[in-house]
Amino acid sequence: MIVVIGISTFLFLIFLLTIFWVFWGNAVSEIVAGWLHRPVSGTSIQHSKMREISTQKDLWLNGYLGIFFRVKFFGYINWLAIPLVIYFLTQFHQAKRWQLALLFVLTLSTIIICTMGYKNYRYQLTLYPVILTLVLLYTYDIIIDKFNISKKIVNLFLMATILITLAAGIGTNFSKFKSILIDRLKQPSIKSAHVQNPTRGFPAQIIQFLNNLEQEDWAILECNQPILYYYTNKRGVYYLSNGVVSVLIAKRKKFAEIVTEFKKRFNIKYIFISEQIEALNRHNRWRVLNTITKNYCDLIMEEYTYKLYRLR
Secondary structure (H helix, E strand, O other): OHHHHHHHHHHHHHHHHHHHHHHHHHHHHHHHHHHHOOEOOOOOHHHHHHHOOOEHHHHHHHHHOHHHHOHHHHOOHHHHHHHHHHHHHHOHHHOOHHHHHHHHHHHHHHHHHHHHOOOOHHHHHOHHHHHHHHHHHHHHHHHHHHOOOOHHHHHHHHHHHHHHHHHHHHHHOHHHHHHHHHHHHOOOOHHHHHHHOOOOOOOHHHHHHHHHOOOOOOEEEEOOOOHHHHHOOOOEEEOOOHHHHHHHHHHOOOHHHHHHHHHHHHOEEEEEEEHHHHOOOOOHHHHHHHHHHHHOEEEEEEEOOEEEEEEO
16 A cells, blocks of 8 residues: 555656646756856856856866866766765664764865865865775775675785776876876976977967076066976066065055065066966955056066066
């Protein structure tokens, strides 16, 4: 009798959903599609596109749930944590303390990183080795406890699995690993860098211009531009270093005084930035820098997404 009632209820619900979809399905689809493709507010469009979180759909799939759906960075390994979590929830009363402790830490870390560090996949990347390690530990413990298999055989199987996985990873990406290794071992070359970055672009002319300048007691203010140190012998000052930030805090929005302090304290003569940095206006420190480059600098060179300014 209970089975019949359950089947009848299920079929009735399907009937109601069918009627609903026939009359209001298109409207619901349009509403959902509009929401999924709605631009994300609170940050610049260029920065959102760069992070691949410019729409609500991308914000959820590449942002909050990026640890599972950013396949090009993480693959599908992280999905293995889901069945393990479900298994331990069903076996909660039998789980060991260390298993519960690790599961709690992993869950809490995942929630914090996915909700607060979603804008850059590198933060979620920190969970990748943790999840992989816990998957191996939990799987090993389940096999030992639930199946009558000796530890020696299980150890050999897991070691073989790890070695085969590493070999497969190296084999499928050998040419990429080889090119990266060769590039790191040889001396930096502007020409090779330009060839290796045809789409993103390499500021070869800006680098050449800086290298041709006589080195005096001046520095270049840079914002996360390691190529300055890799391809030139000029002294750089990082914009978010403690000294620079202290000046920004002390002078607030007194831009002329900030520029004067940059010259006196750090001997800054040039500013080397990219358009990506110029697009970051959500924080005051970036707005200050954009105001300085706009009102207190002259644009010397512009190449691809890079710009070189000189303080007046």
